[in-house]
Amino acid sequence: MQKFNYPTQIYYGPGSVKEMANSIVQMGIKKVLVVSDKTLLELGMVGHITDTFHAAGLSTAQFCDVHPNPIEEDVLNGIQVYKKGKCEAFVALGGGSPMDAAKAMMILVDHPEPLAQYDDTKGGDQLIKKPLPPVFAIPTTAGTGSEVGRSSVIIIKATNDKTILFHPTMMPKIAALEPELTKNLPVSVTVNTGLDAFTHNLEAYFAPGFHPMADGIALQGMALILDNLPLVVKNPGDLDARGKMLIAAAMGATAFQKGLGMIHSMAHPLSSECGLHHGLANALALPACVEFLEKSELNPEQRKRIRDVLNLFKERNMQRSTLAETCRDFFKGLGLKFGLSNHGVKKEDLTKLSKKAILDPCHSNNMIKVTESDFANCFAKAF
Numbered sequence: 001m002q003k004f005n006y007p008t009q010i011y012y013g014p015g016s017v018k019e020m021a022n023s024i025v026q027m028g029i030k031k032v033l034v035v036s037d038k039t040l041l042e043l044g045m046v047g048h049i050t051d052t053f054h055a056a057g058l059s060t061a062q063f064c065d066v067h068p069n070p071i072e073e074d075v076l077n078g079i080q081v082y083k084k085g086k087c088e089a090f091v092a093l094g095g096g097s098p099m100d101a102a103k104a105m106m107i108l109v110d111h112p113e114p115l116a117q118y119d120d121t122k123g124g125d126q127l128i129k130k131p132l133p134p135v136f137a138i139p140t141t142a143g144t145g146s147e148v149g150r151s152s153v154i155i156i157k158a159t160n161d162k163t164i165l166f167h168p169t170m171m172p173k174i175a176a177l178e179p180e181l182t183k184n185l186p187v188s189v190t191v192n193t194g195l196d197a198f199t200h201n202l203e204a205y206f207a208p209g210f211h212p213m214a215d216g217i218a219l220q221g222m223a224l225i226l227d228n229l230p231l232v233v234k235n236p237g238d239l240d241a242r243g244k245m246l247i248a249a250a251m252g253a254t255a256f257q258k259g260l261g262m263i264h265s266m267a268h269p270l271s272s273e274c275g276l277h278h279g280l281a282n283a284l285a286l287p288a289c290v291e292f293l294e295k296s297e298l299n300p301e302q303r304k305r306i307r308d309v310l311n312l313f314k315e316r317n318m319q320r321s322t323l324a325e326t327c328r329d330f331f332k333g334l335g336l337k338f339g340l341s342n343h344g345v346k347k348e349d350l351t352k353l354s355k356k357a358i359l360d361p362c363h364s365n366n367m368i369k370v371t372e373s374d375f376a377n378c379f380a381k382a383f
């Protein structure tokens with residue numbers, strides 16, 4: 001087992017969850033609320049984690065009703081269990097959804113409802129004044145990297161609007177990356193989440209702004225994915241490759257503190273309007289966006305950034321003529337079926353999707369400025 005800090009404290013390898021439990025006990029915390037979802041409960045993973053915690057002398061309560069795209073009710077219901085059980089910290093177990101839900105719960109423990117008033121894009125972070133209880137994170141997918149992030153997205157059901165929460169103290173105190181926990185993920189989920197991580201690294205590397213540390217992390221994150229995602233698809237029990245994917249996902253989320261871009265702006269409405277898995281939505285949108293960039297007028301630095309990513313493929317004999325084509329080929333090799341139309345998106349949805357994409361904040365960090373009609377073209381291409 002290894003420990004390092006960048007910027008979250010990360011425990012990596014077999015035994016990480018046990019060591020996390022010991023650390024929580026050492027902090028003087030006696031009881032935690034484990035936040036997870038129904039699938040992980042049914043798979044016995046919640047039980048496995050709580051057993052490990054109990055063996056370390058830590059009491060637990062659990063809330064396992066988080067929706068795939070968490071809603072405000074999940075947050076309110078979780079807090080009731082937290083307060084009733086006199087818990088002192090949260091442990092988020094799962095993909096991005098339980099992590100987002102747990103981070104939102106941290107705010108509402110000591111701050112009044114409704115959640116929407118804390119929306120970071122409307123200055124709501126200023127209302128977060130009291131100290132937040134700690135959260136610890138155990139990812140079961142290698143994708144969002146939410147275990148090293150300090151933001152959360154919650155859907156307000158009545159309006160279908162997203163509330164984006166962001167606060168430095170929402171960052172998990174420790175993330176335990178245990179490859180064993182991801183080994184039973186279906187291949188399609190492994191690929192979709194892995195390509196979300198790839199998109200985070202790529203968009204962070206393409207985002208303008210001076211952040212050489214994030215750039216270095218993003219390039220290495222992509223390299224890890226090129227080397228290890230195919231191995232995991234071929235042999236889902238390859239724990240070494242699974243572990244590297246967990247690291248690459250954490251790297252993606254660390255890097256994208258620099259910013260994301262237009263791919264995520266397309267992926268967000270594809271999920272909220274058409275129900276596509278977030279990682280799948282990114283993967284389907286990525287080649288069209290990269291092609292758009294490659295065909296745009298770019299300055300030498302921007303061209304170099306595209307070349308740098310292409311070189312990662314070239315070093316591995318995976319390069320095609322353009323980066324868009326190279327990515328498309330790589331994704332196809334992982335079993336991805338291209339075409340939004342093959343995933344339930346209707347032609348008549350495209351206008352609405354473009355209108356939503358231009359309202360999404362992610363593309364403000366895109367390599368170049370993008371318009372609604374650029375989005376329309378990219379959606380049409382990806383269709």
Ligand SMILES: [Fe+2]
Nearest residue numbers: 144196200278
């Ligand atoms: Fe993402």
